[in-house]
Each structure stands twice: as structure tokens, then as C-alpha cells.
Amino acid sequence: xxxxxxxxxxxxxxxxxxxxxxxxxxxxxxxxxxxxxxxxxxxxxxxxxxxxxxxxxxxxxxxxxxxxxxxxxxxxxxxxxxxxxxxxxxxxxxxxxxxxxxxxxxxxxxxxxxxxxxxxxxxxxxxxxxxxxxxxxxxxxxxxxxxxxxxxxxxxxxxxxxxxxxxxxxxxxxxxxxxxxxxxxxxxxxxxxxxxxxxxxxxxxxxxxxxxxxxxxxxxxxxxxxxxxxxxxxxxxxxxxxxxxxxxxxxxxxxxxxxxxxxxxxxxxxxxxxxxxxxxxxxxxxxxxxxxxxxxxxxxxxxxxxxxxxxxxxxxxxxxxxxxxxxxxxxxxxxxxxxxxxxxxxxxxxxxxxxxxxxxxxxxxxxxxxxxxxxxxxxxxxxxxxxxxxxxxxxxxxxxxxxxxxxxxxxxxxxxxxxxxxxxxxxxxxxxxxxxxxxxxxxxxxxxxxxxxxxxxxxxxxxxxxxxxxxxxxxxxxxxxxxxxxxxxxxxxxxxxxxxxxxxxxxxxxxxxxxxxxxxxxxxxxxxxxxxxxxxxxxxxxxxxxxxxxxxxxxxxxxxxxxxxxxxxxxxxxxxxxxxxxxxxxxxxxxxxxxxxxxxxxxxxxxxxxxxxxxxxxxxxxxxxxxxxxxxxxxxxxxxxxxxxxxxxxxxxxxxxxxxxxxxxxxxxxxxxxxxxxxxxx
Numbered sequence: 001x002x003x004x005x006x007x008x009x010x011x012x013x014x015x016x017x018x019x020x021x022x023x024x025x026x027x028x029x030x031x032x033x034x035x036x037x038x039x040x041x042x043x044x045x046x047x048x049x050x051x052x053x054x055x056x057x058x059x060x061x062x063x064x065x066x067x068x069x070x071x072x073x074x075x076x077x078x079x080x081x082x083x084x085x086x087x088x089x090x091x092x093x094x095x096x097x098x099x100x101x102x103x104x105x106x107x108x109x110x111x112x113x114x115x116x117x118x119x120x121x122x123x124x125x126x127x128x129x130x131x132x133x134x135x136x137x138x139x140x141x142x143x144x145x146x147x148x149x150x151x152x153x154x155x156x157x158x159x160x161x162x163x164x165x166x167x168x169x170x171x172x173x174x175x176x177x178x179x180x181x182x183x184x185x186x187x188x189x190x191x192x193x194x195x196x197x198x199x200x201x202x203x204x205x206x207x208x209x210x211x212x213x214x215x216x217x218x219x220x221x222x223x224x225x226x227x228x229x230x231x232x233x234x235x236x237x238x239x240x241x242x243x244x245x246x247x248x249x250x251x252x253x254x255x256x257x258x259x260x261x262x263x264x265x266x267x268x269x270x271x272x273x274x275x276x277x278x279x280x281x282x283x284x285x286x287x288x289x290x291x292x293x294x295x296x297x298x299x300x301x302x303x304x305x306x307x308x309x310x311x312x313x314x315x316x317x318x319x320x321x322x323x324x325x326x327x328x329x330x331x332x333x334x335x336x337x338x339x340x341x342x343x344x345x346x347x348x349x350x351x352x353x354x355x356x357x358x359x360x361x362x363x364x365x366x367x368x369x370x371x372x373x374x375x376x377x378x379x380x381x382x383x384x385x386x387x388x389x390x391x392x393x394x395x396x397x398x399x400x401x402x403x404x405x406x407x408x409x410x411x412x413x414x415x416x417x418x419x420x421x422x423x424x425x426x427x428x429x430x431x432x433x434x435x436x437x438x439x440x441x442x443x444x445x446x447x448x449x450x451x452x453x454x455x456x457x458x459x460x461x462x463x464x465x466x467x468x469x470x471x472x473x474x475x476x477x478x479x480x481x482x483x484x485x486x487x488x489x490x491x492x493x494x495x496x497x498x499x500x501x502x503x504x505x506x507x508x509x510x511x512x513x514x515x516x517x518x519x520x521x522x523x524x525x526x527x528x529x530x531x532x533x534x535x536x537x538x539x540x541x542x543x544x545x546x547x548x549x550x551x552x553x554x555x556x557x558x559x560x561x562x563x564x565x566x567x568x569x570x571x572x573x574x575x576x577x578x579x580x581x582x583x584x585x586x587x588x589x590x591x592x593x594x595x596x597x598x599x600x601x602x603x604x605x606x607x608x609x610x611x612x613x614x615x616x617x618x619x620x621x622x623x624x625x626x627x628x629x630x631x632x633x634x635x636x637x638x639x640x641x642x643x644x645x646x647x648x649x650x651x652x653x654x655x656x657x658x659x660x661x662x663x664x665x666x667x668x669x670x671x672x673x674x675x676x677x678x679x680x681x682x
Contacts, residue, residue, distance in 0.1 A: 182214025573603030
């Protein structure tokens with residue numbers, strides 16, 4: 001038997017796999033709601049439910065398996081043409097998924113159990129399922145499948161890995177699952193059982209040869225073994241082809257190990273090294289690995305500094321080689337952390353579906369660029385901002401059906417999620433085809449709340465920035481969805497914590513688009529190292545456009561104003577020496593780093609540009625959490641500490657200090673399109 005620690009370990013592995021199955025199941029249900037005649041989607045839902053039920057029972061989640069059994073039966077009725085897909089079944093199943101997640105995490109309570117019983121009662125009534133539904137393991141009657149699909153004879157070879165029992169799995173429960181698909185004949189092979197003195201009671205030595213008579217297709221049979229297939233020898237063939245060669249991959253992707261089956265007293269086929277193409281690694285170990293790579297980058301910088309001071313070709317050669325290897329290791333570690341944003345996007349299908357029902361609106365969610373990859377730590381922080389943006393679009397952006405028709409729009413509104421790479425950043429946009437933002441309503445509300453003076457002249461950039469103020473809302477009444485002025489403030493805080501920016505674009509009666517510009521990674525960045533007096537600073541290379549010289553003559557020609565002529569374009573700049581109060585005279589020739597910000601092009605005047613650097617970002621801690629113009633710190637090769645600057649916040653602070661922005665926090669939003677007529681914002 002498995003020890004308690006190992007059993008819990010593999011229960012956790014099942015939870016992780018099951019969470020992925022549930023994400024796919026929820027997406028399939030929402031697609032099925034739009035395409036109710038799609039038999040492939042019905043099969044996808046059925047197989048997911050079957051997988052969760054069977055594997056749940058195998059890993060000790062009996063309540064989860066029992067709860068899922070009736071849902072599986074209902075969709076089996078759909079597959080067989082005896083039950084039609086309707087909104088009630090879809091909504092019941094979506095609600096049931098929430099309870100399955102609770103059972104998966106073993107969150108149990110009397111109220112939850114009562115709610116599950118109520119759901120099951122409705123499912124049974126809808127599908128005509130008797131209360132005494134067949135228990136798991138009972139042999140199912142073999143009936144032709146939908147459309148008169150003939151009974152197939154599946155020849156199954158199943159040889160569990162030797163550690164199957166240690167992993168908390170029970171092979172007999174897998175056989176019981178097969179019996180639910182049809183008539184099953186089983187022959188156990190004992191030829192690999194060692195002599196009694198060598199027998200280990202915690203290892204599995206038995207394999208099985210089976211013939212399954214069932215209308216089920218290969219996918220349905222294969223799904224029974226989905227949680228153990230990587231550690232076993234498995235072959236599923238039509239009985240007529242069962243005598244064929246081994247070592248192949250069948251048409252449904254069932255994998256067999258690339259060795260002939262072991263016979264006699266020889267070494268077992270599945271005792272060879274694991275040949276899985278991927279591994280599941282705990283996030284904590286991955287974070288530790290990236291931290292170590294970050295420390296290595298810092299040490300490599302110190303070595304490069306040392307080699308530069310010594311006239312020793314051997315040391316220089318070693319330094320260059322270590323720099324090359326460190327750079328490759330850094331890129332590899334960053335790529336390991338990169339994940340597609342698809343799973344984050346997909347979970348919002350459910351949110352849109354539920355809100356559309358509650359708000360009595362017809363809304364379609366579309367996606368683009370779901371395979372765009374970014375750092376897992378960024379993805380983990382994206383859920384709340386995107387949720388609030390979607391809720392805001394659903395409640396305020398999307399007009400009621402009658403108003404949309406009166407404006408000549410489609411009755412079904414659209415919310416579009418998109419993602420794409422832009423240099424070292426990723427752009428994630430939430431767009432709707434609603435009414436747009438009422439800029440004048442935003443301004444009036446800001447005046448009422450004392451955020452701006454009544455006679456203040458605000459640009460659209462400054463007006464749209466107001467919607468991200470804490471407690472700001474133009475909603476006339478508070479609802480379950482919005483009106484408390486919390487959501488957009490959360491968006492601003494989370495995006496700023498990720499060192500990102502927000503861009504708002506809106507057009508009257510055509511809709512609004514909110515774009516989040518986020519760094520691809522939060523661990524290591526490419527930067528430009530600059531000096532001001534004795535202090536060193538790092539500017540992110542991704543936002544830097546160019547470097548120009550600033551002479552005393554240039555300053556005189558500008559009449560002392562902080563502007564520079566960059567090839568005919570007037571670019572304002574911020575002198576970091578003055579901004580940070582660095583004492584000492586400025587040099588005769590300064591350098592201006594020109595960056596692209598949400599407010600346009602700005603420059604940062606520094607004493608000297610020292611060059612490029614790979615920067616490991618270190619948090620400054622809670623003491624400095626209110627210093628928003630500084631996003632972190634790094635350790636240089638000579639041991640000094642350099643602050644990493646946030647150009648966007650520096651520009652905003654300079655604008656606010658000059659008195660050109662609204663009172664309080666100016667927000668992180670910019671606008672590049674005319675304002676429109678939106679009913680309100682969070």
C-alpha cells in the first residue's frame with residue numbers, strides 16, 4: 001500500500017490534472033451552449049466527466065465520483081439521442097462544476113452537500129435517471145451506440161508500472177470503469193511475479209489482457225487510463241488487429257513503450273527509464289531555479305567588472321565564456337517560466353455567460369492571440385484586472401438589446417480579448433462594441449468628488465485617468481456587478497505592481513478598448529545603466545528609444561526650459577539630478593535618454609550613460625512600497641546598489657508636480673481616441 005505521504009502527494013497530482021480537465025470541460029460546455037448540435041462537443045463533455053469520475057474514485061475521491069456519475073449519465077443520454085441539450089442542462093452542469101471544484105479541494109459542508117443533492121435531483125429529473133442509478137463497477141448492458149453504431153471488440157493490454165500502488169492508484173478500479181462501457185472479459189498474467197523471497201508487497205507485478213465489447217470509440221476506452229498512461233504499458237486495438245506489432249502509437253494517441261513485451265523471467269518492459277516528453281515541476285522549485293539564475297547573473301557581472309580591471313587575457317577569456325553560458329541559461333530559465341495566456345482567457349467564458357444571463361444581455365466573447373506566452377508570475381496576477389475590465393464592459397459598456405437595435409447594431413454584443421507581443425512587452429486588450437465612455441460625465445463626477453477644480457481644463461488623457469481613481473464611479477445605482485468604484489482602482493493597482501501601463505481608447509457609440517502593456521517577465525530585465533553624481537540608476541531598455549547629448553548651449557537656446565530639440569521635435573525632459581535632489585554640480589555635457597510613455601515622448605537627463613546591463617530585480621520591501629517611481633533595485637558587478645526606475649511613473653509625477661494634472665493620483669491611463677457616451681464605469 002502507498003504510505004500516507006505518498007498517497008497525499010499523488011492525490012495532489014490528480015488535483016492538478018483534474019483542474020486542467022475542468023477548464024477544458026467548462027470551455028466545452030460554453031461552446032456547446034452556442035452549438036448544441038455539435039456531437040463532437042457532446043463527446044468531449046462526456047469523456048471529461050467520465051475521466052473525472054473514474055479517476056476520482058481511483059484516487060479516493062468517492063464523493064466526487066458519485067456526484068459526477070449522474071452528470072455523466074445525463075450526457076450519455078444526450079449522446080444516445082434520448083435527451084436534447086437545453087439551457088437548463090448547460091446551466092445545471094456549469095453550477096455542478098463549481099461543486100466538483102469544491103469536492104476536488106475537499107471543501108465540505110452541510111450547505112454544500114444540500115446544494116449538490118438539489119442539483120443532482122434536477123439532473124435526474126431532467127434526464128429521467130432513476131434514483132437507483134448503477135453504481136460504479138457494475139457491468140453495463142451492451143447496447144448499440146447512437147445511430148446504430150455497432151459493437152466493437154477492443155483488445156486491451158494493460159501492464160501497470162511497478163510503482164502504481166505507491167502512487168495511490170488502484171488498478172482494479174480501472175477494470176471496473178471499463179465494465180461500465182460494456183461486456184469485459186479479463187485474463188490476468190502472473191508471469192512477472194517474482195519468487196516469494198524477492199516479492200515486494202508495495203509493487204504491482206500483475207498485467208491484464210482484456211477484450212471489451214462496447215459501442216464506445218477508442219477515445220472513450222483510452223480515457224479510462226488517462227491518469228496512469230505515462231507509467232504503464234498500454235495498447236488498445238480492435239480485436240481483429242490485436243495480433244499486430246507492438247511499439248506503435250494508435251490513431252487516438254494511446255502510447256505504447258518502444259519495447260516488445262517482456263516474457264519469462266526477463267526485465268519488465270516498463271522498468272526502463274521514463275521516456276515522457278514533459279515533466280510536471282512544482283512552481284516553488286521553478287521559482288528557486290530562476291532566483292539562482294538571477295544570482296548567477298549578478299556574480300557574472302562582478303566577474304566581468306574584475307576582468308575589465310585586469311590586463312589578463314586568460315581571465316578575460318573565462319569571463320567571456322561564463323557570460324555566454326550565463327546568458328544562455330538566463331534565456332532558458334525565462335522560457336521555462338513562459339506560459340500561454342489561453343487558460344486565463346478561457347476562464348472568462350464562464351464569467352461572460354453568467355453575467356449575460358444576470359444582466360439579460362446577449363454577449364459573445366471572442367479571443368485572439370491566446371497562444372501568446374508571458375511569465376507565469378505575470379499571468380497569475382492578471383486574473384483580477386481582466387475580470388474587472390470585463391465586468392465593467394458587460395455592465396456599463398454593452399447597451400441593452402433595444403438600444404443596440406435602435407443604434408443599428410447587432411443584438412448580440414461582442415467583447416474581444418486579445419494578446420500580442422510588442423518588443424519586451426505583451427499587449428493585452430479588452431474591447432467592447434458598446435457605447436463608449438462619456439468623458440463629460442466622468443469630468444462632472446470628478447468635480448463633484450473634489451478630484452478636480454470646476455474650471456480645470458483636462459485633456460482626454462487626464463479625463464480617462466480619473467476612472468482609475470479609488471472610489472470613482474459614474475454609476476447611478478449600486479448593483480451586484482458594479483457601482484462601488486472599486487474595480488478600476490484594482491486594475492490600476494495590479495497593473496502598476498506588474499510595472500505595466502494602461503491605455504484607454506474610446507469612440508462614441510462604437511465602443512471602448514482598454515490595453516494593458518505588461519513586461520514579459522518580472523525576474524530579469526535588460527536595462528541601461530546611468531549615473532547621476534555618485535548614484536547609479538537603471539532604465540528599462542524596452543521603453544528607451546535613443547540617447548542624445550545635452551550641452552550648455554542647448555540649455556541656453558531653450559531659455560532654461562526643460563525641453564530638447566530632437567531632429568525638429570520638441571521633447572520635454574526631466575533632469576534626474578533635480579528630481580531626486582542629488583547634490584553637486586552637473587557636468588558640462590549631459591545625456592538625455594528618450595523614452596516612449598503613455599503621455600508621449602519624454603527624456604531623462606543624466607550625467608553619464610554607462611552601458612547595457614542584465615538586471616536582476618530585487619524588491620525594496622514594504623518600507624518603500626509607496627515610492628512608486630522606483631520599481632526595484634539591483635546589485636551591480638562592483639557590489640553597489642542601483643535603483644531601477646519606472647519611466648511611466650516618473651513622467652506622471654513630473655506632470656503632477658508641474659500642476660498640469662487633476663488633483664490626487666493622475667492614474668496610469670492614456671487615450672488616443674475621442675471620448676464617447678458610456679453609461680458609467682466602476
